[in-house]
Amino acid sequence: MVALTGRPDGPPLVPPGRAATVAAKLADRFAAVTGVQVDGAQILAERAAFTGHRRRGAMAAGGACRLLPTADGWAAVSCARPDDPALLGALVGEGVGSDPWPALTRWLREHTGAELAQRAELLSIAAAPVTPVTPVALITPMTSITPMALVDPLTLVAPAAPVVRHGLTRPLAGRLVADFSALWAGPLCAHLLGLAGARVVKVETPDRPDGARSGNAAFYRLLHAGHRSVTLDPRTSGGRAEMAALVRAADIVIESSRPRALARFGLDAEAAAATGTTWVSITAYGRASDRVGFGDDVAAGAGLVARDADGLPVFVGDAIADPLTGLTAAAAAACAPAGGALLDIAMSHVVAATLDPARPDPASSAKPSLAARRDGDGWLVEGAGRAVPVAPPRRVSRARH
Numbered sequence: 001m002v003a004l005t006g007r008p009d010g011p012p013l014v015p016p017g018r019a020a021t022v023a024a025k026l027a028d029r030f031a032a033v034t035g036v037q038v039d040g041a042q043i044l045a046e047r048a049a050f051t052g053h054r055r056r057g058a059m060a061a062g063g064a065c066r067l068l069p070t071a072d073g074w075a076a077v078s079c080a081r082p083d084d085p086a087l088l089g090a091l092v093g094e095g096v097g098s099d100p101w102p103a104l105t106r107w108l109r110e111h112t113g114a115e116l117a118q119r120a121e122l123l124s125i126a127a128a129p130v131t132p133v134t135p136v137a138l139i140t141p142m143t144s145i146t147p148m149a150l151v152d153p154l155t156l157v158a159p160a161a162p163v164v165r166h167g168l169t170r171p172l173a174g175r176l177v178a179d180f181s182a183l184w185a186g187p188l189c190a191h192l193l194g195l196a197g198a199r200v201v202k203v204e205t206p207d208r209p210d211g212a213r214s215g216n217a218a219f220y221r222l223l224h225a226g227h228r229s230v231t232l233d234p235r236t237s238g239g240r241a242e243m244a245a246l247v248r249a250a251d252i253v254i255e256s257s258r259p260r261a262l263a264r265f266g267l268d269a270e271a272a273a274a275t276g277t278t279w280v281s282i283t284a285y286g287r288a289s290d291r292v293g294f295g296d297d298v299a300a301g302a303g304l305v306a307r308d309a310d311g312l313p314v315f316v317g318d319a320i321a322d323p324l325t326g327l328t329a330a331a332a333a334a335c336a337p338a339g340g341a342l343l344d345i346a347m348s349h350v351v352a353a354t355l356d357p358a359r360p361d362p363a364s365s366a367k368p369s370l371a372a373r374r375d376g377d378g379w380l381v382e383g384a385g386r387a388v389p390v391a392p393p394r395r396v397s398r399a400r401h
Helices: 019-034 046-051 084-092 101-109 113-123 185-195 217-224 237-249 259-264 269-274 295-301 321-334 347-352
Strands: 065-070 073-078 127-129 139-141 176-179 199-204 228-231 252-255 278-283 305-307 313-315 341-346 373-375 378-383 386-389
Touching: 019 321, 046 217, 065 101, 065 295, 065 313, 073 101, 073 113, 073 295, 084 101, 084 113, 113 127, 127 295, 176 185, 176 237, 185 199, 185 217, 185 252, 185 278, 185 321, 199 237, 252 269, 252 321, 269 278, 269 341, 278 321, 295 313, 295 321, 295 347, 321 341, 321 347, 341 347
Parallel strands: 176 199, 176 252, 199 228, 252 278, 278 341
Antiparallel strands: 065 073, 073 127, 139 341, 305 313, 373 378, 378 386
């Protein structure tokens, strides 16, 4: 993660917070329940090992998101989907063609982060002001569901959070997982559950295949190897019936859609959880929000940014909210009670839980982040009385349990 943080022509920077530590603890929690060992900290930067992404400062490692100044601070704006240039043109009120960045940059300098957030929500644009860090609940329980348990996989590193203990978890081996998610966070959760012996069925629709299919093929195969893949059309009665049958049969459902979208498919998360299903709902800002977001803009919006030598914000890692959320979701699903649960996992909350609100706020502080120093062909970071090498992103093969 450090290797992916900083300006391309400058040293790697040490991000604020405890993202790598949290990821390692989540992996330990998952291993304790399933017996599957993974390197949580390494997973945070794993995609870059496949794609070759490197640190790019105020441009995200993947190139689709940028940090731009607003009238009252900074904001992260993504332009990753084919329709995004037109949507960003609607946001600024002018035609932008295929390159929205010049017009957007001008507009943001004259408008506040709050104005951006309001317009972005109305237009379903992935954008957020870089906001102060505040304490949040990592996983929100849907209280209408009984029996229900709030599973907090960060208990080991967030002792102030409420702790709910139970002994009703079920082994994952042989359990059926219906994965309706896409991109990185949800598929990573499904991948980890599959390593623990679950049977995973990946579901796509004809008009909305997983966007990750057009990305790095080897990384896609890593996340989906051994999974069955089906395409179901919710616009037809037969497709809806097949979806409903799969959900009824599933022990765990993973999805990353807003509730209203699921309703159009005829799927009811609350009803499924009430009948014993573990329903993992992964969204940018929670099921109650209509805001959309991707890993880079969500992380920066939650306050996870580093500062260069001039005190200017730069992105941390590569879409870091995605792998953090995938690890969180897998740990939560593995610890879920046998009686059913609806886990409302907001990516923004997951990121914020790795930041310490008692410390100086990285979103508002202009203090530069700790920089690595050059050591031959590599970099070293000084900490705790010793120098630690900055590890580049690397691929790790993983075998099914």
